[in-house]
Amino acid sequence: MSNAIIWVIMVPFLGSLVSIIWSRYASLIAIISNLAALIASTVILTQVYQSGPFIHELGGWQAGLGISLRADALSSILLVMSMTVISAATFYASTYFTDAAKRARFWPLWLMLTVALNALLLSGDLFNLYVTLELLGLSAVALTALSDNRAALQAAIRYLSIGLLGSLVFLAGVALVYAGYGTLDLAALAKVVQANPLSQVAFGLMTAGLLIKSALFPLHFWLPSAHASAPAPVSAALSALVVKVAVYILLRLWIDVFDLVLTPASAMLLGTLGAIAVIWGSWQALQAQRLKLMAAYSTVAQIGYLFIFLPLIVVLPEGTLQDAAFTALLLMALTHGFAKSAFFLSAGVIQQYCGHDRIAELGGTARALPLTIFVIALSGVALIGLPPSGSFLGKWYLISSSFHAGQWWWIPVIVVGSILATAYVFRILGHAFGPGESIGRVLNWGREEIPALMLALIATLILGFGSAELWDLVAQHGDTTGN
Amino acid sequence: MDFFDNLPLLILLSSLLPGMAIFLVREENHVLRTSLNLFGAVTKLALVGLMIWGVYHEWVSEMRWQIAPGLELVLHADALSVVFVTLSTVLWLVTTIYAIGYLEHSPHRSRFFGFFSLCVTATVGLALAGNLFTFVIFYELLTLATYPLVAHKGTPEAVRGARVYLTYTLGGGVLLLIGVVWLHTIAGPIDFQERGVLSGLTDLDPWTLRWIFLFMIIGLGVKAALFPFHGWLPKAMVAPAPVSALLHAVAVVKAGAFGIIRVVYDVFGVEYAAALGLLPFLGAIAAFTIVYGSVKALSQDHLKRRLAYSTISQVSYIALGTAILGPLATIGGVVHLVHQGVMKITLFFAAGNYAETLGIHHVSEMDGVGKRMPATTLAFSVAALGMIGIPPIAGFISKWYLGLGALQAGAGFWVIPVLVASSLLNAAYFLPILYRAWFKPAVVKWPAEKPQSGRWEMPGALMWPPVITAILALLFGLLAGAPFSPLEWATLIATREY
Amino acid sequence: MIEILWFLVDSMLVLLLLALAWTTCSSRDVMRAVTLFIAMGLLLAIIWARLKAPDLALAEAIIGAGVSGALLLSAISDYPSTAITSHRSPLMHGIINTFTLALTILMSWAVWHGLNMSDGVRLSEQVSSQIPVSGVSNPVTAVLLNFRAYDTLLELAVVLTAVLAVLILNDKRADSAASSPLLRGMTRWLVPLLVVTSGYLLWVGAHAPGGAFQAGAMLAAAMILLQLAYPSIHRGFNLYLLRVLLVAGIFTFVLVGLWMMSANDDFLAYTPAWAGTLILIIETAATISIAAALTLAYIGGRPTGWETGDHVITGKEDAG
């Protein structure tokens, strides 16, 4: 059954290939293969839950000579999240693109994006990570360019060149690592790495490369334009997943492989950048005039929160406290993933309905699209970090970890961030509840509104009340190097 | 007994599920929506009756749900929570009837009643919360559920008022959250417990505790409209009358006051709080707010605004009672939680009726309204006199016990003057209204009169609620000694807390 | 003695390389920059050869210098302005300079440190010990298509994605003016040669420098040359067929992988006995894919029938 780890990558791959040839049935192919991949991902998660982390040695060569795929608590949870979001967005997209030509071009790339995400989450090899990063980057850029207007193309070009730069810097780090340690396998590397100049520089390069991709302030400049100008389902995937997986690799490298090299000082630096990102991103989101741009900036802020955890995790003592902080980090990442994708999908619905997404002119949408506005409100609750969303728990532990670690100064940041978030979320709702004539039915576009609703409910209810297992999982199999 | 353990959950669901259902009800489907509303309200009332019985016999009713390590969702029924639950349930029933009449023809009724039920669910959950974590959750949920009610009209000033309300309450929520989390990090999970938890724990740094207390009191004080965090209350007046009634009498303001009682008695323990020297601080704020609110009320011509400021003043009696060490004061504070609710909701119903039938919004327009709307005005008068503290109406009982408590605690020298002053001020801003209403000649034409239909001065759904609550206010005063009266119950609590 | 001689050669190569790189990056004229870049590619090919990486030397010459050179050259025509100017302020300029300088020093230090701390063996021994069972004797091919075949598969996915993007974005390349008779004359004998060579490279890849990428690129080069010589020829190409070829190659690769998984329960785990054959199959498939891909990437344009997947119907295009 450990083949699920292959199927989750190869099914969308085959789907993509087939959908190029039989583009007439592309939508169907995409839905089927993504659902299959979703099932595979849940199989992987249950396997990890029952019997702990496991690896799949590709080509039967032991890791080092060959490449190995690894599934552990962190990767399998994120895998399930990404497949859930992708599947929801897939249903959404099957009606979103009205133009048959556009749809035919969308599906192969979309499935390739899925392949890249899954391959990246499961990869256990530095160079393979580089290749998957490139696959991810190129497919994401191509999908962004699908909007095919000037803004989107400019954003795409910028996105591409920045992405290439990022992965090259990462690759430079990989080259140094290979020069020094003669291996590319993460687990093998984790055993031999010591804190020395080479490790520090290589680590620095890889981190820098990935920070560009995860859009940590001040390297976020490319994100808003790209995420705001892409088609709605693409924006959902970009904001919810593509940025996250870069953070995932960072965590993997920091906590599993280069834990000796990561000094509290550097962690503190990253935490500070994260704090600035929280304030700056939220502020920009508050200024934004368009719904999707607002969501993009809020992503910048939400990514910031994840980085604030780092200095805490580094100083907290091993054991429950550290696990708690780590799980909370994971929980916030998950919540944001679901909530933000739901938000973007709903923004897409609004854009289709109003023909624009200018916040100031949303009056009456609460009457016309009750369900969509409800979804936006739900995901807003999650973005602010109010109960019963998962990010409420996340912030709870963020605050308590700050107290435990004696780094109380993060707390004002959280307060300001939350208040700004409240401001920008309820700014939208305020306009949406504003006067407007048309009165619509509760449900207008089932295949677009239902997926968004499901994602939002996961973010607000399930992750808020039902995440107890998550903590056990991380506590038991938190040993993320997979051995 | 299993059933009894699930009782709190059932009480929550009895308003949650109808609320959810109501969202989906089509606008025109008046009958279905109304029956859902009433069904929920009545069921809840019945369940609460059971709970009162159980708690009186000290049956334990508690359910726990593990959220994350060290964080449990706990629903728990004790004497104090029963007071609040009963109050909100009874008044919810009345208000629902009133709201059905009030929103007869306005748009988006389904949305309104949906959030209305959610709002009550949050309030009840807050009352039944068994630990700080649960309390915080419902505290925030209450904010979220009330926002759409305040913004309901969708007019610019409604949205603006709602935004102000939100900024205040969520800001307070964050502070409360910080305080609670901080407490968790030093004392572990805190389950509410009569006579307090922290008093039992040793080796806690008193200054840390004082800071935590400060955070919590500010967080709660925002909803309880303690000075200087009261700013949102007058702005929130843009909401429809039933909402204001609920906000002032039950849901939001009371949630804050109730939270203060919880923190002082069941988290810190009143003796311990006194030992830390926290009570005078709280008392001072409360006393100031009492006087301040009354003074501001004097100068308001807009009726609802005047009532709003009077709320600011009246709710602080509860905080005051909490701040005075000694069972009698406790009784005074807790019982006022109920009495103020009953009286204030009457006043708001009446105000709503004046606006609805005659278009009267200002005190200056009320000349001779007593003859036009006798029943309403009578209810209004009873409640107003009660607020002033005229025996035998409920308000008198509260003030009496507060005064006794102050003397018992030897705090009389500053509490008594405050009580006297505020009573005089209350008289100063209520009696003129009554005078105008009863003795001034009626103006020839009311601002916007609705044609009189039926045998009553207005539709029964609007007229009866204030009358009923007024009668309640009267009874609570007259039959204060009877078993299961608010006073008796408050005494029960006081005995359990000391 | 010989050491010193080599050292001199190396230093000259390095200096030349750096000089080329610098001039490429700092030249003010696009045309010039591109030419220098191609020259740098060729120099790199020589350096790869010097560093005993013949496979790379081939690949660089054909792909790095050849194909991307062609792409860049053809792109220049699309560009209105050929003047390169930096929009950075002097201050920013200075910051960037210092930053890169500091980075250079750090990295050099790290490299020096790394070369000293490493045993110098790294993976080479593991590879050579497994060559016998890998099914091929050329170690690079063994790594590419056996030990790390998964990388290669994903790399093909990258190529596919890029090509899809190219096809989506642009219409077919417009017919440029007919080219010089000299070029045509050259093409007549060069194209067959290229085709034959690519076949040879594919076959030889198993035990000597060469393999799918070089072969595929060689084929593509032939196609591109045709296109240059006879600008209207692409009308003859059936782009739908090209697309099918492109997909088919990768498809085969995946299928082999899955088949081997069903047999030896690891993805792409070849049964040693068949390894040689399987690799040859995959290489052939990959060659076709890459040739198709690079050709499409050059010719560009949305193939007819892209929408319906049916090449008879010429699809309705929203060119704008």
Add this chain to the structure above:
Amino acid sequence: MISTQLLYSLAGVGLFAIGLRATLLHHLLLPRLLALNVCGAGVFLIFIAVAYAGIEGMADPVPHALVLTGIVVAVSATAMALALGRRLESKESETMKSEAMKDE
């Protein structure tokens, strides 16, 4: 032999730095693309220099394979970037035309 490795890998570092600098300096697509390619070439050179094992010794084949992969990826990215640029050009000329229309 280590000297050769060092020489070439340092050259790689230099190449990388030159490319990086130019990438950060230029904003036009084409120059930036060239710069990125130079940057990549630098990284590749580091790999291959590290793999070098002297005139007699057999070089480490793994980096060779990696760089081969890298080269192909680089070409694909370049092709894609150029296509994007071309599309943008056509768009902008379109908008220019339409604006010209408006003016008349």
